[in-house]
Amino acid sequence: MSSLIAKYNVPGPRYTSYPTVPFWNTADFNRYDWQQRLTSAFATSNYTAGISLYIHLPYCESLCTFCGCNKRITRNHGVEEPYVGALLDEWAMYCEWLPERPRLAELHLGGGTPSFFSTHQLRRLLMGIFRYADVVDEPDFGWEGHPNNTSYDHLKTLYEFGFRRVSFGVQDYDLVVQQAIHRHQPFANVRRVTEQAREIGYTSISHDLVFGLPFQQVSSIQDTVKQTLSLRPDRISFYSYAHVPWIKGNGQRGFRDEDLPNGDQKRDLYETGRALFEAGGYTEIGMDHFALPHDSLRKAMKAGTLHRNFMGYTTTRTDVIIGLGASSISDVGTAFMQNEKSIDTYLTEIEANQLPILRGHLLTDDDVKIRQLILDIMCRFQTSWSITDWTGEEWALLTSQLDDLRDDGLLDYDTTGLRVRSEGRPFLRNICMVFDRYLTSSPVLATPVFSQTV
Known part of the structure; x- marks a missing residue:
């Protein structure tokens, strides 16, 4: 394993999309094409499957120095009202385009810290969203809460709007690690919100843990997992810390590289956690996730219906994902679009009744094909193809790379597809990179972009 880590621990994408954002062809993207592809995808899927909606709530009261998300640090809660107003104005713009009322199948509130917002503003937001939309019979609504500021009223209010999933950011209970990442969060707070969510009726409670943090030891992972298992969350996200300090404003200069x-x-940290989770009755789901047998994520993986998008692993697959808020990303199957990342610019453009487009990408037929291959690998640890899908030159290049991965014991493949071995799961991103045409054909990026794959 040590030699494989040395070989494969290289910068690489996490593949929440393909192509990945740094390789989007923004030169050929415009609002007109985006609107056409959105309305086309909507028209063919809204009635049968509904759509997904992601809302980015970017504010936090304090800076966590492990976080690479787009956020703004402030204790001024006066920012809530104008931001919610902008979200509702943006949603109204979309609904004016659409030929019929959208049917919401999936709704997720992310951040930032959604629990930064008062229940009054969250209620105002959701009432405004549902004013223009209907809901499918069995929707999947989830949100992210900070254990330190999530209240019973937060949990109850969102439950009343149909939310049945909630994830709480835990990261690590070790005080030394918490000090380094500026995330002071006692176990008692996590226990409180977990028990309250369960009491209210949430059917899927997730705890988000991170491995690879500064000063983290095997002992701290063991202690964190032990405390996590005592609360028995339905799902656990066990993420690899993505060290990307070159991204402006993410705060990842709060410790030294040598502290990591x-x-x-x-890898030892991950294997320690995984062994404890599996001993506790959890099953590994895709990449970085674990779930108990009753959880819908586990059932979806078993049934082969697990999906992955910009919101992570999900049981819901729709052809349309609309992202609202600063930096959020929309996906209509054949096109991606990202909103302005600057909150001030986002607010200004919404006030001017302009869709706040930062960049986008119109997928080619080849993009769609490769995207599905990568999605299959990420969700099912296998994929299939026809030999006629590749030119002779493409197949020769692909097999030379796959041979290397096979020789290292990571996968098996033939002319019909591939299957990732259990030994290959730690290197899932590396396997997907073999199929990424943009990594091999595009010029080298001028600045670092991706975190290490291991």
Whole structure:
């Protein structure tokens, strides 16, 4: 394993999309084409499957120095009202385009810190969303809460609007690690919100943990997992810390690079956690996730219906994902679009009744094909193809790379497809990179972009 980590621990995408954002062809993207592809996808899928809606709530009261999300740090809660107003104005713009009322199949509130917002503003937001939309019979609504500021009223209010999933950011209970990442969060707070959510009736409670953090030791992972298992969350996200300090404003200069575990140490942290989760009755789901047998994520993986999008792993697959808010990303199957990342610019453009487009990408037929291959690998650890899908030159290049992965014991493949071995799951991103035409054909990016794959 040590030699494989040394070989494969390279910068690489996490593949929440394909192509990945740095390789989007923004030169050929415009609002007209985006609107046409959105309305086309909507017209063919809204009635049968509904749509997904992601809402980005970017504010936090304090900076966590492990976080690479788009956020703004403030204790001024006066920002809530104008931001919610802008979200509702943006939603109204979309609904004016659409030929019929959207049917919401999936709704997710992310951040930032959604629990930064008062229940009054969250209620105002959701009432405004549902004013223009209907809901499918069995929707999947989820949100992210900070254990330190999530109240019973937050949980109850969102439950009343149909939310049945909630995820709480835990990261690590070790005080040394918490000090380094500026995330002071006692176990008592996590226990409180977990028990309250369960009491109210949430059917899927998730705890988000991170491995590879500064000063993290095997002992701290063992202690964190032990405390997590005592609360028995339905799902657990066990993420690899993505060290990307070159991204402006993400705060990842709060510790030194040498404070981080190296590749071998980082893998030990993961394997320690995984063994404890599996011993506790959890099953590994895709990449970085675990779930108990009754959870819908586990059932979806078993049934082969697990899906992955910009919101992560999900049981819901729709042809249309609309992202509202600063930096949010929309996906209509054949096109991606990202909103302005600057909150001030976002607010200004919404006030001017302009869709706040930062960039986008219109997928080619080849993009769609490769996207599905990568999605299959990420969700099912296998994929299939026909030999006629590849030119002779493409197949020769692909097999030379796959042979190397097979020789290292990571996968098996033939002319009909591939299957990832259990030994290959730690290197899932590396396997997907073999199919990424943009990584191999595009010029080298001028600045670092991706975190290490291990």
